[in-house]
Amino acid sequence: MTVRVEATADGRFATNSYLVIDDDTNDAVIIDANFEPRLVLDRVRDAHANVKAILLTHTDVDHIAGLQVLLEELGAIPVAVHDAEREVLVEGVPLRREFPSAIKPVGNVSGLREGQPYVAGSLSFDVLHTPGHSPGGVSLRIGTNVFTGDALFAGAIGRSDFQNSDGRALIQGIRTKLLSLPDETAVYSGHGPATTIGKERRENPFLV
Numbered sequence: 326m327t328v329r330v331e332a333t334a335d336g337r338f339a340t341n342s343y344l345v346i347d348d349d350t351n352d353a354v355i356i357d358a359n360f361e362p363r364l365v366l367d368r369v370r371d372a373h374a375n376v377k378a379i380l381l382t383h384t385d386v387d388h389i390a391g392l393q394v395l396l397e398e399l400g401a402i403p404v405a406v407h408d409a410e411r412e413v414l415v416e417g418v419p420l421r422r423e424f425p426s427a428i429k430p431v432g433n434v435s436g437l438r439e440g441q442p443y444v445a446g447s448l449s450f451d452v453l454h455t456p457g458h459s460p461g462g463v464s465l466r467i468g469t470n471v472f473t474g475d476a477l478f479a480g481a482i483g484r485s486d487f488q489n490s491d492g493r494a495l496i497q498g499i500r501t502k503l504l505s506l507p508d509e510t511a512v513y514s515g516h517g518p519a520t521t522i523g524k525e526r527r528e529n530p531f532l533v
């Protein structure tokens with residue numbers, strides 16, 4: 326398995342949607358669905374990628390806004406989310422009291438559970454529950470890459486000032502499940518540039 330990561334960011338919130346491809350098979354997943362899904366769809370087309378699933382690090386609106394377009398273009402592939410935020414997709418319940426926007430319910434929803442690898446074609450992701458920004462926040466690890474959603478950013482951590490946030494759980498999850506990964510692990514965040522676990526362990530002002 327030779328994993329390649331392509332990042333696209335929307336212009337509104339700079340939310341990243343990632344295309345993760347196994348170069349040996351062209352099997353792929355999309356991680357998060359930002360406001361400009363055409364950007365990642367262009368990468369899918371250029372790479373001749375066979376997208377097997379859409380994985381969500383969490384369900385804030387800027388990470389799921391592009392779902393309907395992705396599903397229209399890619400067919401009814403599974404959309405995987407942690408059980409704690411499943412109803413946002415299945416029932417269209419807003420994640421936040423503070424942001425009462427909802428999406429059209431999604432039909433083919435599968436679960437992301439810690440300790441249970443998520444397999445999509447030739448790709449297999451370890452699921453790390455990293456809540457605190459939101460209850461069902463997950464980080465997804467494959468090889469020497471980890472996708473951290475809005476838990477860990479380059480030089481920052483996620484917001485935890487929402488009604489359903491938990492700042493202590495956020496820090497604890499980052500410390501125990503992310504900073505314990507090897508230094509050279511590449512970190513792909515929900516917003517902003519990539520970094521590494523080693524750099525964040527040494528320099529992140531919220532964690533040192």
Ligand SMILES: [Zn+2]
Nearest residue numbers: 385387475515
């Ligand atoms: Zn976000």
